[in-house]
Amino acid sequence: MGLSQLGYVSQKILCVRSLIRCLRLF
Structure with missing residues (x-):
């Protein structure tokens, strides 16, 4: 769990x- x-948080940070x-860029 x-x-x-942790993976969800890291994905959100990315x-x-x-x-x-x-x-x-804009």
Whole structure:
């Protein structure tokens, strides 16, 4: 359960980072 939660959090962080990268391009 802990591992799955950690993976979910890391995936969310990656999503946020990609969003910030997209925003920086514009």
